[in-house]
Amino acid sequence: MDERIHRHAEVLVDWSARIKAGDDVVLRVDDGAHDLAVAVAEKLGERGANVLPTYPSKEVEAAYIRGHDGDFEADPEFELAMLERADSVLSLRGQCNTAAEAAAPGDKRAAYKKSRQEARAARLATDWVSTLHPTRAHAQQAGMGYEQYKDFVYEAILRDWEELADEMANMKDLLDEGSEVRLVKEDTDLTMSIEGRSAINSAASVAYGSHNLPSGEVFTAPANPEGEVYFDVPMTHDGVRIQGVHLTFEDGEVTDWSAETGEQALEDVLTTDEGARRLGELGIGMNRGIDRFTDSILFDEKMGDTVHLAVGRAYGSCLPEGEEGNQSAVHVDMITDMSENSWMEIDGEVVQRDGTFRWEDGFEE
Known part of the structure; x- marks a missing residue:
């Protein structure tokens, strides 16, 4: 063996x-x-x-x-x-x-x-x-x-998870202290509230509130998304390939959707129940040990140059005490590549540009 x-x-x-x-x-x-x-x-x-x-x-x-x-x-x-x-x-x-x-x-x-x-x-x-x-x-x-x-x-x-946890703490602090996140790239301009939310430093251990191995992301439960987002990374859901997804959000809910491949499978997800058309997660990939897309959400969503959003169920660990959050029978992650001509803002400040975080070498304002 x-x-x-x-x-x-x-x-x-x-x-x-x-x-x-x-x-x-x-x-x-x-x-x-x-x-x-x-x-x-x-x-x-x-x-x-x-x-x-x-x-x-x-x-x-x-x-x-x-x-x-x-x-x-x-x-x-x-x-x-x-x-x-x-x-x-x-x-x-x-x-x-x-x-x-x-x-x-x-x-x-x-x-x-x-x-x-x-x-x-x-x-x-x-x-x-x-x-x-x-x-x-x-x-x-x-x-x-x-x-x-x-x-x-x-x-x-098989990596040094404590070292990665220390690095990801930078992003957790920014999200915990922030009120609004904005994602911008081609066919994407989406804002969402993170007011009062707690981010999870997902360092592949239940001690960090993390449940995937590998992990290497920081995630939270956003609210009230407005705008549009394009997911260019292919995914396989329930055995069906879905790619080129475009979602439009109004008043916090998906009001229009399309997919270049697997549109019926996407529609099956979004029509599962009412909560399936709302966001349950914003995740920021930070595992540099994952250097390519593999059509496996377990790996792809952790890649350092990506951001993913999940429609459906929210994780209660990210929510203020007493808030139930979005409920759904599904939780389906979709990934957008942030490595080129893109940026992410928290409260108007750019924290990632073209896949590089503000504390990494090569970051440009």
Whole structure:
């Protein structure tokens, strides 16, 4: 087994999830992530945790949704009981077929997700962490050879997370102290309020309020977006490629949308429920170990030259006490490349221009 798999498992268990003796851990293993699951299970055993492995499959899920009449019941009690008992849920992604979800109709997929909000909430209430084991399918999706893709994945994951956390604290401070963010580039001029919000320094650890490995972003929950934004980075959602998305916001809600590719899939997202047409997240990518787009949101949204916005559910950790925030069955991130002819302002001050942050060498006012 590649020695880096063991290092990946150690980072996940110790730095990211902070597993302790006696913790009840649900280990969700994709069909292509078996080797990582073996390494993680060994680490969990060494830490004295209690482990329940589960093997969700996107292909199996799509088959179930496809065969169902579409009138899904609420979450099964046995699944809720498992998640409500868990201290941590570790999701080891790594599919053998990255388009497996496309086998189920979009309207049924949306109905299925709406039916599972209680289980999702129970999972999000744990110290959950999601990571990815490199597979040939993901390498193909990224347009890379398998060995090249493995090097890319481990470069993003096996890094000095404390050092990156210190750097990202600069952006967290700016967002915490700010009131309004403005994004400007071709086909984009969008303002949004961040008044009273708290930004998350997402340094790949639950200790930082972060739940993805790799991570390397600072994010918050914006409100009242106005203007237009163009997302030029391709993405795959539920097995469908979406690219060239243009959204127009008025009074805080998407009023017009288009996509050069996958417009029906985009419409399926935005019509899931009322909250799907409002913003749940503004995220700023800061992981310089991710140096190219790979058509995986787990990596692409963390890239240093990007900003992403998510329509749908907001993270409560970013909101003032007592504020519920945007509610939705979906949370779908879309990315815009800020590396050229672009800038981001906070309260009228440019904090990133052409992908370079104000504290980095080469920044120009």
